[in-house]
Amino acid sequence: MRRAITFILLFMILFSACGAQGEDFLLGVEPEPSEITPAYRSEEEPAQDDTGSYWCTPMNLEDEKAIWKMLTAPITVADIDMNKQTVIYSEPDENSEGIGMVTGQSQGLRVLETLDNGWTKVQTYSTSFHDSKVLNFNAFVTGYILTKKLKTVNVNQNYGIIIDKLTQRLYLFKDGHLETSLAVSTGKYNPDAKKQQPYNETRSGEYLIIYTKTGSLNDEESGMVCSYALKFNAADYIHEVPHRKNADGTKNFRGFEEILGNRASHGCIRVQAKKNTAGYNMSVLANLIKKRKDKNCIKLVIWEDYQGRQVKIPEDDTPLxxxxxxxxxxxxxxxxxxxxxxxxxLNAFTYGELEEADYSKLKPCPYCMPSPRKEALEEINRIHQESSPGEVMPVYEEKKAKKKK
Ligand SMILES: [Zn+2]
Incomplete structure (x- = not known):
């Protein structure tokens, strides 16, 4: 969602959390355990040990203990207006080149070294938007920020959320354990299209959900409405999968719901509206975030789908x-x-039989969200053996070169 879309706060009365509990939750798509961390390409050694931070925790859902430590660890943010951004500089000097942007209050920074000249060396994913001062979209940058602009805050100790670009899933952790998983769509930047939209790639990183008033994002032009929108990064929201209104006022998710599990948005995170088998959907999630007992903000982290990461392919005997x-x-x-x-x-069959004639036309249920077909998962793995789809072309470098001419 960008400027063209007006944010209307409706303060909706949210449905209380309900639904069948106790059922084995289903992950739909799970990443293969990996040693890759958000900062794994960095050659910088931090002055202080930051093992256990978002930056140094491997993207491995199976290590619940490590994940929980990461989701509940304090976060260092820029102490400026929550709707504003500040520049990360290439040198400890405000006249040096800007190399990235960081959003106030909600976006995490990895502290590498506090210098005695008033500057701190940091790392983060640049959260540039289309109109930001520095256009370095979703790039992992190492640079400098004034130490007086930084503060470290405690986070919620009951909940934490992971958005994985690789699996296009949201994983909700509660009290130390993986509670449930929901299908999402993150931003689509169209690297192969004529008109690339680099600002649409969802910015990876570590965030706090600091805006807990839910409302709807309404795009009057297209009639698209996104309910239960919670802002986590200046202009990025987590919200229900968009809908248009039917003549009778009911929500029509057609065109948006079928593509959940794929990149599709303008940068926001779209979450499934239909309740999964554990009773969760975006409205339940929004209610939980709003009514949390520990008033500290819930941490939301976004994992980059780096080259080398892979999704798990279910065993052939997995029941469907x-x-x-x-x-x-x-x-x-x-x-x-x-x-x-x-x-x-329902009648049982197996994942291995999914391509046989009787089952080859069946589509995955949007409620219980079974694994996608093997072909689709293998395609994800093939792409990620060769590339990091979330890495945006270096617009910043191009612009810089043009300026110099
Ligand atoms: Zn189902």
Missing amino acids: YYNPKGGSLYHSVADCASVKKKFLP
């Missing part, structure tokens, strides 16, 4: 389910809540 009486979907549970009671329990 369908309704043989005309069902068009495949499900991850036998008693999916989206299916009419008279068709339950």
Whole structure:
């Protein structure tokens, strides 16, 4: 969502968290455990040990202990207006070149060294927007910020959220454990298109959800509405998958819901509206964030889909389910809540049989979110063996070269 879209606060009354609990939650897509960390390419050694920080914690969901330590660790932010950004400089000098942007109050910085000249050497993903002073979109930068602009704050100790660009999933952690997973769409920057939109790539990094009033983002031109929007980074929101209004006022998610699990947004994080088997969706998540007991802000981290990261491919004997009486979907549970009671329990088959004639036309259920087809997962892995799709072309370098001419 950018400027063209007006932010209207509706202060909606949110539905209370409900739904079938106790069911085994389903991850839909899971990353292969990896040693890759958000700062793994950095050759800089911090002055103080920062093991356990977002920057140094491997992108490995299976190590719950390490993930929880990371999600509950304090965060260092720029102590400026929450709607403003400040520049990261190439040298400890305000006349040196700007190499990146950081958003006030909500965006985390990795502190490498506090110098005695009033400057601190830091690292972060540059959160440049299309109209930022420095255009270095989603680039991992090492530079300088005035020490007096920094502060370290404590974060919520009950919840933490990971958005993984690789799997296009949100993973919610609660009290030290992975609680549930929801399908998302992060930003699409169109690297192959004629009109590239580098500012659309969701900026990776460590954030606090500091705006906990939910509202709707309405794009009057297209009629697109995004409910339960929570701002986490100046102009980036986490919100429900967009909808348009049907004539009777109900929400119509067509065109947006089918592409969940793929990059699609202008930078915001779109989250599934249908309740998963554990009873979670964006409205439940927004309510939980709003009503949290520990008033410290919840940490939200975004993992970059670096080259070398891979998704897990389910075993062939993983059970799947369908309704043989005309069902068009495949499900991850036998008693999916989206299916009419008279068709339950659903018939079982296996992930390995998904390409056979009887099942080859079935689509994944948008409620219980089973794994995508093997072909789709293998394609994700193929792409990530060769490239880091979240890395945006260096617009900044190009502009700089043009200026010099
Ligand atoms: Zn289902």
